[in-house]
Amino acid sequence: MLDGNYNRYVELTTRLRSVEAFCDFLAHGGTIRVAAxxxxxxxxxxxxxxxxxxxxxxxxxxxxxxxxxEHADEDFQQTLYGSH
Known part of the structure; x- marks a missing residue:
């Protein structure tokens, strides 16, 4: 995967993980209340x-x-402190 494509893949995967984590929080009892x-x-x-x-x-x-x-259902795995 080229660097530009790799960065886009990481961006999409990171955003997906974030959204899924928020969904999990809401689905397991988290609540959101707003006032007009x-x-x-x-x-x-x-x-x-x-x-x-x-x-x-x-x-x-x-x-x-x-x-x-070719990588759509894989999760991005970044090694902690993998690059300096």
Whole structure:
């Protein structure tokens, strides 16, 4: 994989991991509440946000499969302190 392509692959994989971790947090009891204004009551938006994040994860997976079909289902494994 060329350096530019490798960097894009790492970027997509890192973003995918982040979104998946957030989905996991929400799916296992995490909650998100927002208020429309400073004095408004908080509204639970966890389910809507979880659905949106799952769609984003699916889109990232599809993009990675399209751009890197030979590595699409692999996870990027970076050695800690692998480059200086």
């Amino acid at each position: 204004s400073e004095s408004a009551p908080f509204t639970d938006v966890t389910l809507e946000l979880l659905q949106r994040q799952r769609r984003e994860a699916d889109a990232l997976r599809q993009t990675r499969r399209h751009l890197f079909p």
